[in-house]
Amino acid sequence: MADLSTPLGKVVGQPSxxxxxxxRDIHTVGDLLDFVPRRYFEPGKLTDLSSLVEGEDVTxxxxxxxxxxxxxxxxxxxxxxxxxxxxxxxxxLTFFSAxxxxxxxxxxxxxxFAGTVGRYHQTWQLTHPDYQIFDLExxxxxxxxxxxxxxxxYLPAGKQMPSWKVRNVAQIVLTSLREIPDHVPPDVRTRRxxxxxxxxxxxxxxPSTEKxxxxxxxxRKYDEAFTVQTVLAQRRMAGEGVRTKPRLPIARGxxxxxxxxxxxxxxxxxxxxSAEIARDLACEHPMHRLLQGEVGSxxxxxxxxxxxxxxxxxxQAALLAPTEVLASQHFRSITSMLGDLAEGGLLGGSEIGTRxxxxxxxxxxxxxxxxxxxxxxGDSGIVIGTHxxxxxxxxxxxxxxxxxxxxxxxxVEQRDALRGKGKQPPHVLVMTATPxxxxxxxxxxxxxxxxxxxxxxxxRSPIATHxxxxxxxxxxxxxxxxxxxxxxxxxxxxxxxxxDLEVAGASGAAAVDSSDEDVxxxxxxxxxxxxxxxxxxxxxxxxxxxxxxxxxxxxLAGLRIAILHGRMAADDKDEVMRGFAAGTIDVLVATTVxxxxxxxxxxxxxxxxxxxxxxxxxxxxxxxxxxxxxxxGLCLLVTETESEMVQxxxxxxxxxxxxxxxxxxxxxxxxxxxxxxxxxxxxxxxxRLLRLLRDEDLxxxxxEDAFAIVGADPGLEQHPALRHVxxxxxxxxxxxxxxxx
Ligand code: ADP
Ligand code: MG
Numbered sequence: 001m002a003d004l005s006t007p008l009g010k011v012v013g014q015p016s017x018x019x020x021x022x023x024r025d026i027h028t029v030g031d032l033l034d035f036v037p038r039r040y041f042e043p044g045k046l047t048d049l050s051s052l053v054e055g056e057d058v059t060x061x062x063x064x065x066x067x068x069x070x071x072x073x074x075x076x077x078x079x080x081x082x083x084x085x086x087x088x089x090x091x092x093l094t095f096f097s098a099x100x101x102x103x104x105x106x107x108x109x110x111x112x113f114a115g116t117v118g119r120y121h122q123t124w125q126l127t128h129p130d131y132q133i134f135d136l137e138x139x140x141x142x143x144x145x146x147x148x149x150x151x152x153x154y155l156p157a158g159k160q161m162p163s164w165k166v167r168n169v170a171q172i173v174l175t176s177l178r179e180i181p182d183h184v185p186p187d188v189r190t191r192r193x194x195x196x197x198x199x200x201x202x203x204x205x206x207p208s209t210e211k212x213x214x215x216x217x218x219x220r221k222y223d224e225a226f227t228v229q230t231v232l233a234q235r236r237m238a239g240e241g242v243r244t245k246p247r248l249p250i251a252r253g254x255x256x257x258x259x260x261x262x263x264x265x266x267x268x269x270x271x272x273x274s275a276e277i278a279r280d281l282a283c284e285h286p287m288h289r290l291l292q293g294e295v296g297s298x299x300x301x302x303x304x305x306x307x308x309x310x311x312x313x314x315x316q317a318a319l320l321a322p323t324e325v326l327a328s329q330h331f332r333s334i335t336s337m338l339g340d341l342a343e344g345g346l347l348g349g350s351e352i353g354t355r356x357x358x359x360x361x362x363x364x365x366x367x368x369x370x371x372x373x374x375x376x377x378g379d380s381g382i383v384i385g386t387h388x389x390x391x392x393x394x395x396x397x398x399x400x401x402x403x404x405x406x407x408x409x410x411x412v413e414q415r416d417a418l419r420g421k422g423k424q425p426p427h428v429l430v431m432t433a434t435p436x437x438x439x440x441x442x443x444x445x446x447x448x449x450x451x452x453x454x455x456x457x458x459x460r461s462p463i464a465t466h467x468x469x470x471x472x473x474x475x476x477x478x479x480x481x482x483x484x485x486x487x488x489x490x491x492x493x494x495x496x497x498x499x500d501l502e503v504a505g506a507s508g509a510a511a512v513d514s515s516d517e518d519v520x521x522x523x524x525x526x527x528x529x530x531x532x533x534x535x536x537x538x539x540x541x542x543x544x545x546x547x548x549x550x551x552x553x554x555x556l557a558g559l560r561i562a563i564l565h566g567r568m569a570a571d572d573k574d575e576v577m578r579g580f581a582a583g584t585i586d587v588l589v590a591t592t593v594x595x596x597x598x599x600x601x602x603x604x605x606x607x608x609x610x611x612x613x614x615x616x617x618x619x620x621x622x623x624x625x626x627x628x629x630x631x632x633g634l635c636l637l638v639t640e641t642e643s644e645m646v647q648x649x650x651x652x653x654x655x656x657x658x659x660x661x662x663x664x665x666x667x668x669x670x671x672x673x674x675x676x677x678x679x680x681x682x683x684x685x686x687x688r689l690l691r692l693l694r695d696e697d698l699x700x701x702x703x704e705d706a707f708a709i710v711g712a713d714p715g716l717e718q719h720p721a722l723r724h725v726x727x728x729x730x731x732x733x734x735x736x737x738x739x740x741x
Pocket of ligand 1: 264265266267270293294295296297298299300301302433457599
């Protein structure tokens with residue numbers, strides 16, 4: 001008898017086990033049971049042949065229509081040609097020796113055929129197909145097994161092992177299986193209407209009806225959600241076990257002084273979230289909170305107030321930005337908001353004030369050393385820098401709070417690394433402007449509490465977005481930009497590449513702005529289109545080329561044009577940003593470096609070149625840069641795409657300013673792997689079956705169950721099977737992480 005960890009060879013023999021190990025990485029009984037059929041056929045129903053694709057490996061049910069044999073010219077023996085059909089379309093099978101086929105491939109015979117789809121002149125072919133005939137005497141056993149049942153179709157494991165041989169292996173495994181411990185407790189199974197795990201495997205590998213298949217699939221999906229949620233529940237419990245220093249506000253401190261001087265009222269939402277954070281900071285275990293809110297919803301002010309209260313309590317706060325441009329900008333806006341409160345210890349500074357320190361990789365060594373010293377001595381209450389820098393180099397005197405700006409570039413591993421930073425683990429507040437649908441928040445960020453700012457401060461102007469896809473309107477776009485500049489406003493022009501003037505048009509991918517401090521362009525690969533050859537041919541707009549074109553454009557004559565991208569020296573970038581903020585630059589041609597957080601209220605127009613190259617959420621994020629002042633913002637999405645699907649995507653961005661709607665749309669159009677991929681979740685995605693939108697109810701149910709179980713039994717002492725599943729899931733994750741280095 002076998003259990004899930006038994007080597008497959010012991011059960012089915014090495015000749016069957018080897019190809020599965022080699023081609024499909026299947027080594028144990030459990031691996032094989034998890035190698036589930038891709039689809040199921042009804043034996044009586046022929047497969048529709050209209051959707052064949054050349055080069056594809058297929059397994060189909062068909063009927064033999066006619067068979068011919070003829071002697072070969074060069075050699076002995078006869079060739080056999082058979083034509084199979086679905087009743088409408090036909091497919092040719094060719095065998096170079098009729099031997100062994102003649103008796104089996106007879107007109108009227110039905111069976112499974114597997115091979116690679118080819119084309120010879122106008123006819124479709126299966127080259128060297130494998131097949132199994134249903135109604136053959138000697139294969140009667142196989143036929144009986146199918147009677148009344150669905151035929152599971154597996155991915156083949158190499159040439160020797162077509163679908164039905166995999167199926168035979170699965171059947172043997174099922175009959176030799178000892179009882180499998182079920183990691184989902186019986187009461188949960190009853191409540192959720194889930195089949196037990198042994199039945200699940202049986203229904204997957206030998207179902208009678210469609211209903212069987214869907215019950216089994218549902219259980220598998222549930223398992224996936226349940227495992228993830230159990231891990232998250234344990235992580236959450238573990239977090240609650242960690243102790244840290246509560247940070248209590250004090251009377252007549254920095255926070256009070258700051259509140260007295262901000263020139264606006266906090267919105268109700270800001271007040272509410274601030275109170276939540278204050279409560280968290282006053283606790284003995286570290287805060288771990290995600291603060292989401294649209295661009296401009298006032299997250300930074302909320303975060304700054306939290307930082308000030310930590311400084312009041314004698315601790316330090318760190319603010320981490322994804323790029324140097326953003327770190328510098330935070331530094332400028334925070335020092336200016338604080339005024340003399342940021343001049344603690346300086347002559348003329350406020351008595352209760354603190355010091356704000358900027359730390360970037362490109363600072364001259366002397367300045368950087370001073371900054372590091374200020375952080376380590378505690379002289380600096382607020383340290384602002386990029387993620388990488390602060391994680392690696394900085395020592396703090398007493399780090400009480402870490403604020404991370406822009407969550408979506410900051411994964412679980414980085415979050416964990418930071419928590420190891422202070423003497424006591426710091427409180428962590430993560431801010432994101434990318435709206436995160438509920439189920440994503442519960443899966444990817446399920447170990448965090450969330451707060452959301454839903455209203456924008458008053459006085460914010462609406463952004464109108466238009467798609468410009470007709471070349472006749474391209475020049476009009478630049479005239480519009482000029483009008484806006486004459487009215488005293490400024491414009492961004494965003495391009496997908498930096499470009500390279502000398503080899504303009506030939507440099508291709510190398511010129512994409514992926515320099516490490518820049519956010520990378522998320523190229524959207526539209527599966528309905530061929531590979532992005534336009535990019536490789538250098539036809540995508542680049543910053544360098546665009547600058548030249550705009551300078552030559554008569555409509556823009558006399559305008560002050562500058563560029564910004566990740567290959568520029570930090571000082572130059574800084575100077576450009578400062579110039580744009582001061583209004584001495586009219587048109588800023590940039591890569592997506594400006595995507596997050598850049599805040600120039602006087603910029604009212606954004607032109608996005610090759611807008612089809614950007615994802616929905618990214619476009620929304622980008623246009624959030626305009627309309628930050630009192631004048632209405634305008635965003636023009638310029639595209640030359642001919643794909644209707646892509647145009648539709650751009651139109652949907654133009655149609656709404658609601659980030660949540662767009663985030664859902666974005667999610668629907670992507671695969672979960674991209675949403676939860678290494679870059680974002682910081683680990684191998686565990687989600688393979690779940691659809692984060694469609695399976696929302698199931699995820700909620702699994703979360704409720706997992707949190708109840710872990711709440712009552714954190715160490716899973718009463719649930720050994722579950723404990724085992726979790727341990728191996730985490731092992732896999734760890735292994736994947738180590739592999740990546
Ligand atoms: P976010 O970080 O969410 O993008 P910020 O905190 O940077 O938003 O706020 C955007 C702008 O709105 C800033 O100039 C800020 O000073 C201003 N602001 C923030 N809160 C309010 C408020 N309650 N009323 C008016 N203006 C506000
Ligand atoms: Mg911000």
